[in-house]
Amino acid sequence: MSGLRVIPAWRHGQERLYVCHADGRNVAWYDREAARVNLLSEDHRDDVLEALGPFLTGPVMVGPPPVPTPAELARLSLHPDDDLAPNRPGEALLIALDRDAGPAHRLRPDPRRRALTAEQTVGEALDRLDGAGWHALHSIPLPGGDRIHHLVIGPGGLFAVHTLYARKQRVLVADPVVTLGRREAQPLLRRVRADADRASYALTAEVHPVLALAGPADLRVTTPPREVRILQDTELEGLARLGGVLKPADVEALHAMARDRHTWTRV
Structure with missing residues (x-):
């Protein structure tokens, strides 16, 4: 077990699922609408996908957060x-x-x-x-x-x-x-x-x-x-x-x- 937790939150009217360490530090977040998992570190890729497994509703893109506009x-x-x-x-x-x-x-x-x-x-x-x-x-x-x-x-x-x-x-x-x-x-x-x-x-x-x-x-x-x-x-x-x-x-x-x-x- 990775010990990662999945915490739902709302941001700008849209739901996001944040993946966090036990101490609360973010590792990644899942944007349902964009079907994208944003990783803050590639080292946790497999653990993040395992934690999000029950919440994924279809194919998703996985990678670092997009560059801010x-x-x-x-x-x-x-x-x-x-x-x-x-x-x-x-x-x-x-x-x-x-x-x-x-x-x-x-x-x-x-x-x-x-x-x-x-x-x-x-x-x-x-x-x-x-x-x-x-x-x-x-x-x-x-x-x-x-x-x-x-x-x-x-x-x-x-x-x-x-x-x-x-x-x-x-x-x-x-x-x-x-x-x-x-x-x-x-x-x-x-x-x-x-x-x-x-x-x-x-x-x-x-x-x-x-x-x-x-x-x-x-x-x-x-x-x-x-x-x-x-x-x-x-x-x-x-x-x-x-x-x-x-x-x-x-x-x-x-x-x-x-x-x-x-x-x-x-x-």
Whole structure:
């Protein structure tokens, strides 16, 4: 017996089986999806395959770990404080509400909480695209106190998504104006396009603007918006059907650049 142990773990949403010594040192890992056993030392090849025997589901490639791509190297060198990938949907609002929850006796709901609900609803829908080769980043800070609610990067391109809480309300769009219920009309689409333009400048790539409506009762567009996609939160998963724009390596490279806080400091 080699004394090696097999320990399952999840990494970036995918299961890996790590083969370890009794003291916890890794010897190899098995990537089921890639059907590959990555060896840290050829000396343990036979012992590793014996330990993994009950878990192998078919032919596998065996060899040293693949050389990291430039995108992976950039991610590994990124300081945790500068990495935007862990941001939750509505991260900035969550922090603001934690610092100042506001008075408990408010007669009307705090608008920040409605905005947070919208960002969380939209963010959760975008996060579900991860398995289709997409990456979603949330609450990207911009100079001047602005932020991009969500940035989505995948085979279909890049999208800067601005969210709007519209639960059970009618939404009227007449570019650039958006009217929510009985409220005063606002030129919101200018902001949506401006966010995408700033993202395009930062990433030196075309970024498409999207306005995502959370829970509207009705949507009517009288003047077709220039460049901007208007989507309800239930329609966002349709982005996964878009493709043919970016290769997987390009997606990873752009994601590595976008998750770095320093990328956004001069836009």
